[in-house]
Amino acid sequence: MTPETLAPRLPSPLEEAEDERFARHGVRLLLKRDDLIHPDLVGNKWRKLVLNLEAAAGRPVLTFGGAYSNHLRATAAAGRLLGFPTIGVVRGDELAGRPLNPSLAQCAADGMRLHFVDRSTYRRKSSPDVLAGLLQSLCPDAYVVPEGGSNSLAVHGCTALGEELRGVADVVGVACGTGGTLAGLAAGLAPGQRALGVPVLKGGFLEAEIRALQRAAFGEVRGDWTLDDRFHFGGYARVPAELEAFARDFEGRHGVGVERVYVAKLLYALLGLAEEGAFERGSRVAAVITGRP
Structure with a gap:
C-alpha cells in the first residue's frame, strides 16, 4: 500500500458558518473542514506527512x-x-x-x-x-520526521491547502504548533490573501521558525502571513474553563466538533479579532479545522 491508496478526501470541504457574533461586525466565517480528509489521518497531519512517507519508502x-x-x-x-x-x-x-x-x-x-x-x-x-x-x-x-512533522517536505505538502482556498477567503486562519502548516498555507494563497497563524504554545518563537521553514522549502520567505500570540491560554494543551465553555457553545451553535488543543484557540481568536475590528467589513475569514475532538 502507498500513501496514494489511502484516498484522502481532497480538496476538503468548505462550509459557511452563519454566526451572528461575526455577522454583526460584517464578517463571514467559513470553515475549511480538513478534519474530514480521512478518518484516521486528519487534516494538516496528512498534508504534512504524505511527502515524508513517500521519502521514507517503507522504512x-x-x-x-x-x-x-x-x-x-x-x-x-x-x-x-x-x-x-x-x-x-x-x-x-x-x-x-x-x-x-x-x-x-x-x-x-x-x-x-x-x-x-x-x-x-x-x-x-x-x-x-x-x-x-x-x-x-x-x-x-529509521527515517526521521521532526516534531509536528514540520520540515521542507511538509511545507510543500501544505501549499495545496492554500491553493484550495484561492479566491474564496480574504483571511485564512490556522492554529500553529510548529509552524509548518502556516508556512505552506501562506505560500499557496493568491496575492491579496492573508494567512493568520494562532500559536497554541507561548513563547513567541514561531516567526523565526516559519521563516526558516519557508527558506528551506522555497529558498525565500513567501506569502502574506502574520502571527497573533495572545490566544495560547497559558500553553500547549491548556484548556481553561473559559475556552472549554466557548468550544461547547460553538459546537452547539454549528454542530461541528471542536478539537480543544488547536481548533478551539483558533476559533476563539478569530471571534476576538472580529470584535476588535481587525477584519474589514465584508471580509471572508476562513478557519482551517485541523483536527477532531
Whole structure:
C-alpha cells in the first residue's frame, strides 16, 4: 500500500458558518473542514506527512511529540494503514510506567513503539549527538520526521491547502504548533490573501521558525502571513474553563466538533479579532479545522 491508496478526501470541504457574533461586525466565517480528509489521518497531519512517507519508502519512521501530540497519532495511524513500523519519542520521562492517556494509548494500539525521554534530552532532540544516540538505540535505519512533522517536505505538502482556498477567503486562519502548516498555507494563497497563524504554545518563537521553514522549502520567505500570540491560554494543551465553555457553545451553535488543543484557540481568536475590528467589513475569514475532538 502507498500513501496514494489511502484516498484522502481532497480538496476538503468548505462550509459557511452563519454566526451572528461575526455577522454583526460584517464578517463571514467559513470553515475549511480538513478534519474530514480521512478518518484516521486528519487534516494538516496528512498534508504534512504524505511527502515524508513517500521519502521514507517503507522504512521505519521515528518522530517526536508530547503526550497529547496529534502528529504522533497520525504517524502511528499511517504506520498501521501502510504497514511500516513507527517509533514515537515522547517528551517527559515521568510519563513512563503510568497508564497511557487516550492519545498515547491510540498510538500504542496502532503499533507505535513509545520511547519516553526526559525534558532536557527532548529539548536537544535535533542536536546531532542526541539524535544519533536515539537512532542507535531505537532503530539505526529509521527515517526521521521532526516534531509536528514540520520540515521542507511538509511545507510543500501544505501549499495545496492554500491553493484550495484561492479566491474564496480574504483571511485564512490556522492554529500553529510548529509552524509548518502556516508556512505552506501562506505560500499557496493568491496575492491579496492573508494567512493568520494562532500559536497554541507561548513563547513567541514561531516567526523565526516559519521563516526558516519557508527558506528551506522555497529558498525565500513567501506569502502574506502574520502571527497573533495572545490566544495560547497559558500553553500547549491548556484548556481553561473559559475556552472549554466557548468550544461547547460553538459546537452547539454549528454542530461541528471542536478539537480543544488547536481548533478551539483558533476559533476563539478569530471571534476576538472580529470584535476588535481587525477584519474589514465584508471580509471572508476562513478557519482551517485541523483536527477532531
